[in-house]
Amino acid sequence: xxxxxxxxxxxxxxxxxxxxxxxxxxxxxxxASVALTLWIPLLIxxxxxxxxxxxxVDFRLIRFYLIKIAIAALATALLQWLMNTVxxxxxxxxxxxxxxxxxxKIEKLPxxxxxxxxxxxxxxxxxxxxxxxxxxxLMGFTNLFTGVVTILGTLVFMLMLxxxxxxxxxxxxxxxxxxxxxxxxHTHDMFKLQSETRGQQTAxxxxxxxxxxxxxxxxxxxxxMTEFDEVNERLSKYSLRATFFSSLTNPGTRFVNxxxxxxxxxxGAFAAINGSITAGILSSFLSYVNQYTKPFxxxxxxxxxxxxxxxxxxxxxxLIETPAQVSDEGNAELTKVxxxxxxxxxxxSYVPDVSLIEHLNLNVTHGKRVAIVGPTGCGKTTLINLLMxxxxxxxxxxxxxxxxxREVTRHSLRKNYGMVLQETWLKNGTVRENICMGKPDxxxxxxxxxxxxxxxxxxxxxxxxxxxxxxxxxGGSLSQGxxxxxxxxxVMLCLPPMLILDEATSSIDTRTELKIQDAFARMMxxxxxxxxxxxxxTIRDADVILVMKDxxxxxxxNHSALLQKxxxxxxxxxxxxxx
Numbered sequence: 311x312x313x314x315x316x317x318x319x320x321x322x323x324x325x326x327x328x329x330x331x332x333x334x335x336x337x338x339x340x341x342a343s344v345a346l347t348l349w350i351p352l353l354i355x356x357x358x359x360x361x362x363x364x365x366x367v368d369f370r371l372i373r374f375y376l377i378k379i380a381i382a383a384l385a386t387a388l389l390q391w392l393m394n395t396v397x398x399x400x401x402x403x404x405x406x407x408x409x410x411x412x413x414x415k416i417e418k419l420p421x422x423x424x425x426x427x428x429x430x431x432x433x434x435x436x437x438x439x440x441x442x443x444x445x446x447x448l449m450g451f452t453n454l455f456t457g458v459v460t461i462l463g464t465l466v467f468m469l470m471l472x473x474x475x476x477x478x479x480x481x482x483x484x485x486x487x488x489x490x491x492x493x494x495x496h497t498h499d500m501f502k503l504q505s506e507t508r509g510q511q512t513a514x515x516x517x518x519x520x521x522x523x524x525x526x527x528x529x530x531x532x533x534x535m536t537e538f539d540e541v542n543e544r545l546s547k548y549s550l551r552a553t554f555f556s557s558l559t560n561p562g563t564r565f566v567n568x569x570x571x572x573x574x575x576x577x578g579a580f581a582a583i584n585g586s587i588t589a590g591i592l593s594s595f596l597s598y599v600n601q602y603t604k605p606f607x608x609x610x611x612x613x614x615x616x617x618x619x620x621x622x623x624x625x626x627x628x629l630i631e632t633p634a635q636v637s638d639e640g641n642a643e644l645t646k647v648x649x650x651x652x653x654x655x656x657x658x659s660y661v662p663d664v665s666l667i668e669h670l671n672l673n674v675t676h677g678k679r680v681a682i683v684g685p686t687g688c689g690k691t692t693l694i695n696l697l698m699x700x701x702x703x704x705x706x707x708x709x710x711x712x713x714x715x716r717e718v719t720r721h722s723l724r725k726n727y728g729m730v731l732q733e734t735w736l737k738n739g740t741v742r743e744n745i746c747m748g749k750p751d752x753x754x755x756x757x758x759x760x761x762x763x764x765x766x767x768x769x770x771x772x773x774x775x776x777x778x779x780x781x782x783x784x785g786g787s788l789s790q791g792x793x794x795x796x797x798x799x800x801v802m803l804c805l806p807p808m809l810i811l812d813e814a815t816s817s818i819d820t821r822t823e824l825k826i827q828d829a830f831a832r833m834m835x836x837x838x839x840x841x842x843x844x845x846x847x848t849i850r851d852a853d854v855i856l857v858m859k860d861x862x863x864x865x866x867x868n869h870s871a872l873l874q875k876x877x878x879x880x881x882x883x884x885x886x887x888x889x
Contacts, residue, residue, distance in 0.1 A: 318624045322447070325404045332400050339393035340455040346386045348463045348601065353379050355594030397451035405444045411630050412436050420635040421700045422660070430513030435629050438508060439622035446619020453612045457605030464602040471595055472587055475577050479570060479599060486566040486606045489559075500552035501618040505625060507545045514541055552618070559613075567603035574599045644722040647807045648676045648711055649838030651697070656706035658696060666692060667861040670706070674854075679834055681841045681849035683882065684858035690842045693858070694810055697840065699723055710808075728801035732813035734793040735783075741770055742777040744796055748804040760803035763829050765822055766795035791818045798826065802833060809839040815848065823848075846883045855879065 326333060357375040360368040413436065424432075468476040518525060518534055525534060578592045587595070653672040659665050667689050674680050682690045695701045696708060699715050708715050715723050728748075736744050745761060746752050752760075757777070761767040769792055773779040781788060788796075798814060811830065815823045827848065843849045850869040857865035857872070857879045865872055865879050872879040 314624060315620055318620050318627060321627055322404075322620070322623055325407055326400065328407070329400045329403060332396050336393055336396040336400065336451065337455055337459075339389045339396065341459050343386050343389035343393060344456055344459040344463050346382045346389070348460070348467050348598070350379055350382050350386075351594045351597035351601070352467065353382070354597070355588075355590035355592075357590070358593050359588050359590035393456075394452060397448060401444055401448045401451060404447065405440055408443075408626060408630075409436060409440055412440070412626060415630050415632065415634065418634040419632060421695070423632060425660075428513035428517065430516030431509045432629065433516065434509040434512035435625050438512060439505060439625050442505070442622040443619045443626065446615045446622075449615045450612050450619070453605075453608040457609045457612070460601055460605045464598045468595060468598050468602070471591055471598075472578075472581065475574055475581065475587075475595060478573055478577050479602060482566075482570045482573060483606075486563050486570075486603065489562040489566055497552060497555045497617045500548055500555060502621045502624075504545065504548040504552050505618070505621050507541065507548055509625070511538075511541045511545055514538060556615075556617075563603075563606050567606065570603055571596070571599050642713065642718045642722075644710060644713060644715075644718045644726055647726045649808045650674065650676050650711050651808070651838060652709045652712075653696075654707050654709070656696065656703050656708060658692065658701065658704050660692075660701075665861065667696075670861070670863060672856070672863065674838055674840075676838060677836050678853045679839045679841065679851070681843060681852035681855045682858060683843060683846060683849065683855060683879065685882075688858040689861040690858060691812065692861075694812055694840065694842065697810065698727060698729070726806050727808045727810055728804055728806040729810045730794075730798050730801050730812070730814035734790070734797050736781060736793060736796065738780075738782050740775075740778050740780055741773065741796065744781070745777075745799050745803060747800055752803055757803060761799045763802045763833075764795050764799035765825050765829070766792070766799045769795070791822070794818060795822075795826075798829075802829070805833065805837075807837055809834060809837055810842075811839065812842040813844060814841075846879075846886060857882070 353375045357372050357379075360371045360375070416432065416436075465476065465480070468479065514537065518538075525531060575596060578587065578595055581587050582589060582592050651672075651674040653670055656667060656670040657665075658667045670693075682693060684690055692701075696703055699708075699720055702716060710718075710723065710726070725748075737747070742757065745757055749756075758767060761770055761777075770777055770779075794814070795818070801809070814830070815826050818826060831851070841849055841852060849855060853868065854866055855869060855872055856863050857877075859878065865875065865877050867875070873883065
């Protein structure tokens, strides 16, 4: 067993340890049910011994033993039901706790982790891997406890009946353990590959289903099928190997157990002939041998299933233990924000060896409208990520109203920004809930006023239930432009002191865009605003235009001044009107 597996087992036991009282109850029920189960063969043997010869049968005593057997069987069934109920409760509470912790970690993960890992693979860990872990854990509780107690209990009963025959059973037991050990050692690696490949497949399917329109638009179906077939074939191969090795456990141990049974039957027969045991005791002994060897089959199956469960648990804990984003260094709250933003000698790169923004300096006074333009990949969106502290700067500092944003809580920083991005985001819920997301206590009048200001009110009223229409996270039947209008209404309802508009009107028709630009102009009045735009005609009224290239601000000024300068901005602007 490698160190990683040992570490995973310790973590699993820590989760189980929280339910120690339920665990003790499960062990108690398991012990009691096994004791009653093992008592029944002894009663059967004694009942057999009541049949002495033809015409010499003690029916009264047999009836007495049969009543005891019936009571023991009923009590065993009740105790096993209680044990299974407790085991299910422990298992699914542990799974609940792990999923809670995993989801909380996802909420705290740095944006860099989310950007570098596929959504499907992360979802696979939280759902598929946790389910596989639950199956293995439940089997472990159900079979492991009863199996261990049964082995110990049968040894005690067999020693009471005949120590010599018991010695034969004990001597041959290591053979079964050796077979189980050999097989389980070879299954762990296969289950690990199976789990990893299943995560890759889930990620691929998730990506393709969510982007099916793009796939069909670019006629990429055949390439996707080829890639899916390759992943699916690997998963099939690893699953087949894992299943093959794990399926050897049961027949292998059963073969050994049958050898043990035959040896005990042979030795017991000679003992009965010699008169050292009765026929009833031999019958009881053979029943105990079956009950003694059966748990080895179950435990072998449990070990195989636990190999898979531990592999899945390892992937879950890998997610849970991923370093969270750097915690807020101080508890300072950013309050009464006016909107003075300063960047001092800021440097940042996503990859250490690939520079992006270097020694960037910028001062934005309260209420100014700052437009950020430049070619693709110049750092516009990266600058927005830094302002919102989705990423922390590598060097330098960013301050709001003189406070370094690393010294205030992220929550207080972000609630002072309103963002409208090119990519819309809606949640499952009503239109009302989506608009009021940032201000749940908004009145009906405030919500409708924000919808009217964003020109969303008219199309919302045409929906089946108006503001109470339920939409899903992809907007359902709403157009891309309508979804963007809802996002704009969401910001107009909150009206924070600072705004970030990243291609906020890219999906809106020209006529509506003119109305939205007018609404934006009123909303931005007196508020510090950062506007990222590719259509330069939309930013001519900005107070300052920052022209970025390769992570540097190469030009800045208002629209007229930059055109007169005849530099990079001028070429970029007129290139949009060529032809």
